[in-house]
Amino acid sequence: MATKRVGFIGLGYMGEGMATNLLVKGNALTVMANRRREAVDRLVALGANEVGTAEEMARECDVIFLCVTGSPEVEALIEGTGGILAGARPGLVVIDTSTAEPTSTVRLAARLEAAGVHLVDAPLGGTPAGAAAGTLQALVGADPAVFEQVKPLIACWAATIVHVGPVGAGHKMKLINNFLSLGYAALYSEALALGDKVGISAETFHSVIGQGRMRCGFYDTFMTYVITRDENAHRFTISNAYKDLRYLGSMADAAGVVDPLGSAVKNQFAAMAAAGEAEKYVPMLADFVAKQNGLEPKS
CATH class of the missing domain: 3.40.50.720 (NAD(P)-binding Rossmann-like Domain)
Known part of the structure; x- marks a missing residue:
């Protein structure tokens, strides 16, 4: 070849x-x-x-x-x-x-x-x-x-x-894969905002989750941005994430699958895109959710 x-x-x-x-x-x-x-x-x-x-x-x-x-x-x-x-x-x-x-x-x-x-x-x-x-x-x-x-x-x-x-199976699996990773992003963002509200810093959050069984490669790049503010830690845009979640919803509809979690994750990315932040990167969802909760993201 x-x-x-x-x-x-x-x-x-x-x-x-x-x-x-x-x-x-x-x-x-x-x-x-x-x-x-x-x-x-x-x-x-x-x-x-x-x-x-x-x-x-x-x-x-x-x-x-x-x-x-x-x-x-x-x-x-x-x-x-x-x-x-x-x-x-x-x-x-x-x-x-x-x-x-x-x-x-x-x-x-x-x-x-x-x-x-x-x-x-x-x-x-x-x-x-x-x-x-x-x-x-x-x-x-x-x-x-x-x-x-x-x-x-x-x-x-x-x-x-x-x-x-067969042909098409790769894209089906990819949408499921991205549902999981982008679902993690939504969960991390909400958990970080909740932690901040109750006195748990992002650093403390990371000292626990980053050393436990819930750590994964996606977590590492997401939290690299949260902790170090490295904007290039995970260069995948909100607009691309939102697109993938719309495709996931279409696939679920065609299969007759009830997908309340998929819809909830999609709507979080839709909200950030609608707020004019579509070209920001996925880990920056943490900042968006922080602002939704009256918090100031760290600079």
């Missing part, structure tokens, strides 16, 4: 690190500007090729990775004018690492399959630091044979790769 021509669209916080790993680990890489021109320039300086459209990339590449915001962006890149379908040829594999709506993923897979193209959903777990280090988690939905074909490429940026089922 190392000899395949690989394309990458979506060179954001996660995508640039992933694409860099693909390139430095021996793959011929083609990139396209989406939002971050400077990321393209850095990769071209390392030896990547640049194209102007997804259609052009589809003509040149054997595998294309997408790492964009969500389903509307994925659909536009695949089906839109100058999109992947316009330049696709049989045998091309498209790997969507975004967090997307499973219904859209399954529909796109069917349309691509009609053109002889395979779609793989491989949403991510981890942080931009993990993307740069090549230690992300990938939750992969794919035909077993296609999974084995692309696994070596995914391994360039993921230390943990789980084949969770």
